[in-house]
Amino acid sequence: MKLLHRFLIVIIVFSCTGTSFSQKIKPKKVKESMQQVADWQIANFEGLYSDHKKPHHPLDWTNAALYVGMAKWASMADNDTYYEWLKNIGEENEWHLHKRKYHADDHAVGQMYVELFRKYNDEKMIAPTKEQFNFLMFHPSQSALNWGTPYHQDRWNWCDALFMSPPVWAKLYKVTGEKKYLDFMMSEFKASTDFLFDEEENLYYRDERYFDQLDNGTKVFWSRGNGWVFAGLVNIMNELDPQSEEYAYFLNLYKKMAEKLIEIQTPEGHWAMSLLGQEFYPTPETSGSSFYVYGLAWGVNNGILDKETYEPAVKKGWNAMASHVTKEGMLGYVQPIGAAPGKAWPDKTEVYGTGAYLSAGTEVYKLYGGE
Numbered sequence: 001m002k003l004l005h006r007f008l009i010v011i012i013v014f015s016c017t018g019t020s021f022s023q024k025i026k027p028k029k030v031k032e033s034m035q036q037v038a039d040w041q042i043a044n045f046e047g048l049y050s051d052h053k054k055p056h057h058p059l060d061w062t063n064a065a066l067y068v069g070m071a072k073w074a075s076m077a078d079n080d081t082y083y084e085w086l087k088n089i090g091e092e093n094e095w096h097l098h099k100r101k102y103h104a105d106d107h108a109v110g111q112m113y114v115e116l117f118r119k120y121n122d123e124k125m126i127a128p129t130k131e132q133f134n135f136l137m138f139h140p141s142q143s144a145l146n147w148g149t150p151y152h153q154d155r156w157n158w159c160d161a162l163f164m165s166p167p168v169w170a171k172l173y174k175v176t177g178e179k180k181y182l183d184f185m186m187s188e189f190k191a192s193t194d195f196l197f198d199e200e201e202n203l204y205y206r207d208e209r210y211f212d213q214l215d216n217g218t219k220v221f222w223s224r225g226n227g228w229v230f231a232g233l234v235n236i237m238n239e240l241d242p243q244s245e246e247y248a249y250f251l252n253l254y255k256k257m258a259e260k261l262i263e264i265q266t267p268e269g270h271w272a273m274s275l276l277g278q279e280f281y282p283t284p285e286t287s288g289s290s291f292y293v294y295g296l297a298w299g300v301n302n303g304i305l306d307k308e309t310y311e312p313a314v315k316k317g318w319n320a321m322a323s324h325v326t327k328e329g330m331l332g333y334v335q336p337i338g339a340a341p342g343k344a345w346p347d348k349t350e351v352y353g354t355g356a357y358l359s360a361g362t363e364v365y366k367l368y369g370g371e
Contacts, residue, residue: 023319027370031076033322034361038073040329041066041354042085049349050336056351058089059098061164062337064108066351068235069358071115076362076370087116096128102141102154104161110168111235114175130172137184145195147208156192158339159204163228163235170239185236186246193253202256203275204229206339215341218276222340226275227288230257230295231359251304258299261292262313269320274341284333285344286324290356293317297363311367318364321357331357 046055056062067086074082095113098106110129117125141154156162169185172178196204203221205211210220233254240247265271266278270289273281297314299305324332324346332346334353 025315025318025364025368027365027368030318030322030361030365030368031370033325034073034358034365035077036329037325037331037354037357037361038070038077038082041070041351042082044330045351049330049347050334051348052337057098059093059096059106059109061098061105061108062350062352064098064105064112064164066355067109067112069355069362071112072362073358075115076365083116083119086112087120090116090125094128095125097132101132102136102151104153104156104165107168108164111171114168114171117175126172126175129168130176133169133172133181133184137180140184145191145208156188157195158207159192159196159222159225160206160228162189162192162204163232167232167235167239170236174239182240182246186249190249197253201276202260210340215274215277216280218274218280220340221275223271223273223275223285223288224291224335225288225339226257227271227291227356230254230261231291231356233257234295234298254295254299255304258296258305258310261296262310265292265313265317269316269318272341273335273344277341281341283344284320284324285335286321286331286333287335287350287353287356289317290321290353290360293321294356294360294363297360297367301363301366314364314367318360321360325357 048055067089070082070086074080074086090113097110100106107129110126113125113129117123141151143149143151143154143157145155145157146152147157153161156165166185166189169181173182173185193204196207198205198219198221201219201221203226205220206222206225210222213220233250237247237250237254240250261271264275264278268284270284270286271292272278273283273285273288293314296305296310296317300307300310300314321331326332330349331353332349333344334348334350335342335344336348336350
């Protein structure tokens with residue numbers, strides 16, 4: 001009965017989308033969808049689509065994840081409108097990171113600052129980030145990675161953090177040439193991975209609380225959390241010399257995750273909210289799944305993943321994600337803020353889902369012939 005119930009849900013969900021998962025992907029359509037989603041999100045930037053009580057702070061991690069994707073979209077848009085929108089956010093906040101000095105979530109906006117620095121070559125855009133990160137290097141957190149220990153989130157002890165902070169360190173290393181940023185990031189990233197990575201499943205636990213938990217008999221690997229990690233690996237490797245030891249470290253993790261991800265992609269094209277529990281989580285979820293599409297397409301584009309093996313997963317994944325964009329441009333089925341598998345709805349979205357979708361689109365566009 002459970003399988004029949006799941007089958008019926010899938011039929012209902014995907015009959016509503018009208019999208020065939022064998023549908024050919026055309027670069028022009030990818031770009032049009034990206035612009036529609038980006039424009040809708042800007043027009044609804046302070047919308048309360050997941051029932052939170054007030055708009056997110058402009059420097060909050062939720063918006064920072066949006067900016068990561070928006071900056072990628074800005075680089076392929078036909079004008080600088082999107083760069084200017086991002087630049088205005090930086091200027092209004094005097095290029096500061098968010099309020100918590102050590103917390104990875106509050107570092108994430110730094111990724112956007114570095115991309116704008118690359119565009120405009122204005123040192124003030126990254127000066128506060130450099131100053132804060134220099135402080136962190138000279139005053140590193142002494143906290144344990146165990147959940148619930150004092151000041152535990154002053155280090156990267158939850159897997160989402162590996163998307164938020166490490167790419168900022170990598171980007172600073174690339175634009176300044178100062179290896180101290182890379183060295184600090186490597187030390188902390190390895191500590192987090194040694195703590196959170198499951199060598200049997202090649203996936204990350206969200207945090208220590210899930211090490212011994214089972215959900216309907218399966219280990220709990222949260223889709224969005226692993227999506228953050230997978231995208232973070234790509235965003236870090238983009239800043240590194242492919243011949244370096246550091247790049248090799250991240251590439252090894254990336255390949256292990258990629259191989260696992262195509263094994264557990266659902267027949268409908270998304271990834272289940274509990275990655276090993278498709279039967280129990282049939283509802284689509286677009287924020288984690290979009291980041292998987294992004295990462296897999298990047299691997300094919302860069303000759304890292306075999307195209308014959310991995311391109312079908314990208315195609316199926318992108319068509320699934322695009323099918324959940326409304327005619328107005330809202331990306332649906334984004335799981336609300338959380339830390340574990342849960343629920344998603346066609347009429348609920350979040351800014352970080354848009355960021356993931358835009359990131360995916362940039363690589364999918366390249367893969368299918370976009371310039």
